[in-house]
Amino acid sequence: MKLFLPRFFYALLLFVAFPYTLLHLLWRARRQPAYLHHWSERFGLYSARPTQPVIWLHAVSVGETRAAVPLVEALLARYPGHRILLTNTTPTGRATSESLFGERVIRAYLPYDYSFAVRRFVRHFKPALGLLMETEIWPNLIRACHASGTPVLLVNARLSVRSARRYGWLDALVRSSLGKLAAVVAQTHADAERLSLLGAQGIEVAGNLKFDCEPLPAQLQTGEQLRAQSGGSRPVFVAASTREGEEGLVLDALERLASPGLLTMIVPRHPQRFDEVAALLEQRGVIYQRRSAGEPVAVQTAVLLGDTMGELFAYYRAADMAFVGGSLLPFGGQNLIEAAAVGCPVLIGPHTWNFTDVARQAIACGAAQRVEDVAGLARALKDLLDDASRRRRMSEAAQAFSLAHRGTVQRLMQVIGRFLG
Template sequence: MTRYLYSLLLLLLSPFIAFYLYQVRGKKNIGYRAHFGERFGLVKNKTTKKSIMIHCASVGEVLAASPLIKRIQHAHPDERLLITCNTPTGRAEIQKQFGETVDMCYLPLDIAFAARKFIKTVKPKLLIILETELWPNLFYYAKQHHCPVTVVNARLSEKSYRGYKRFASLSRHLMQHIDVLASHNEEDGHRFIALGLDANRVQSTGSIKFDIHIDDGDKLKLNDLKTQIGDRPVWIAGSTHPNEHEQVIAVHQLILKKHPNALLIIAPRHPEQFGPVANLLSQSKIKYSRRSSSYDKDCQVLLADTLGELKFLYGSAAVAFIGGSLIERGGHNPLEAAASAIGVISGPSTYNFSHIYPELTAMKGAIICQNEEQLCEQVTAYLSHIQAAKILGENAYACLAKNQGAINRTLKVIDSLLEQ
């Protein structure tokens, strides 16, 4: 009964959701208007049936899951993969990472008719969900068509747990349709169990986000960038958001007073912010270059207005600020910086990575700043003492290396379901 009420509510809200995606988000990013029928389960006939289906919500999840997906392709070369996502940037990253070796489409809205039509058309042989993309109708219709459901790299913060507890009946319904859940750690697993998941269906595999590496192609691009930059103090601000761009730029203006040849690399989280950040830089009378065009050796800021490059761009800096943390956004992945042995500075909002930051800070690979002033102090200090920045980066990498191996453990979960 609870799922029916949920479905009815979502159906009533669907015109507003469609309007928001097409008109509001579509105005900022035209990609939201493309393939719009897929949002309602209308997938093309060429989409391979009986695929292993993997859902990655957005570009961050695609990047984190790419090593796992490539391992699945290697372990099961005869299986076709269908990768779904929710955003145009996620879709672009899937195309970039995998080209024609996989099928891809948007995951439909979790409206009953859309989820039912999608599952009936695609008929996946296994549904793999990344992290906490828990959709009642998707799971229900997958099980109706005898498709096993597994949630991998699963995490559930205390805040999210309390939210699910408010809808206890619907949460229990969700948990009943999960065959295996591979959680970050036992604490996350216990929260899912408290929501109604059978304890026998939970395995603690660790976070696949620790299994990150910089490939040879990215290393070549990084070396080229370092040659362009030359010998100057560099810091990077990755995945920044509105109301945070401004703070980062203000910090850099202060840093330039002590380090006149310092370079800031700023990488906005969303492509629609590339233009606004460029405008902010112009208004601030800061000389800047765009990563997508030619590099000016006299620039004070490099605007990273490209997709999928942030992971290796971190390696060009002495220290990295991770965005989404000076505002109440919950932060972004600090391990992309750690993979290049670059130390992390974050604002106080890190709840999206509460499974990573405690150990990263305990191992002295990350520093938490409470505000813009402290960020300025820390970046200035590390640019003045490069050896201290190097130690911070080495500690970050040590934390990363210590926690690797989740992909191998997750593959065993996937293999066991495919063998059923």
């Protein structure tokens, strides 16, 4: 009875939400028509059936897909007799997987967590092993895999305090789902402790997979070219992975800063917002160019709008300093590890609960600095612009920070090897 009621209410919630699920797809398609592509996959209907054994990896969107790169490469190298199935939830995640892996993996959308849909998914692909990235706890999916004998691992697992509270409302259902996982490999001991309190067992800690994502030489070369196209001698600041409302705050900070020679690159987190940010720049009377035009940056240009995909390492490489978005407003923060990997000094806002330990450690070692608001961002930018030696120290600390935390993929492959041999 303790488990029956939560499971019943979860099933009832999914049933009631079904029409809204369809409307949600249509609504999202207004801004991203790709949401209408492969829509049948979201209900467990797929075409080609793999002829080789399948290793299935689920990465929700762009960030998780990029983080999965070293793991996918290791799986491709170690298990050439298997096909890698990479599932996503968002079209941008799927597009990212296409650009990163091409035909080396098969890809599909993970179905919504309806019992009929997830059972179809499991029957169709018959995964030899399932790997869920970060915090993907879907009760019906995990239950279907468990019933079919498919071992499922929660890898690179993280659980913020906020998420732990939300999952606590469905304690019995979440506890049952976590208990059906074959293994849980957490990023940090704090994540492991929170997952354990929710019912996960046999948790191991392997670190954050994002630290093993090294920039490709081509990406670094693109960054050097971008710097050269920007005039070379101009100071460059990148506001990366910005979320709704943050671009305006960054522009407010730049007005306070009043540094006419500075080139700012603004790279929105979501591609569907590129035009929205362009409209904001026009409304503010800011002289800007689009990165997608591929033209040298004019002297009078104040902002380069980063409206391209897959070039974040290049933007960081071209910049003297970076603000990592999702943190000035309460979105939980975006990944600062990519900036650290190329030695770019990092500024972050007060809201970083998605990367609590990473942010704390980066600040402690001098790789990052926290700012509280627009005024703080303006002051921090001025201090870094005026102090080249401080920028150099932060750059060296960022690279050392990145190198010190690598090795997660090796530890994950050891765990995976227990189930695949």
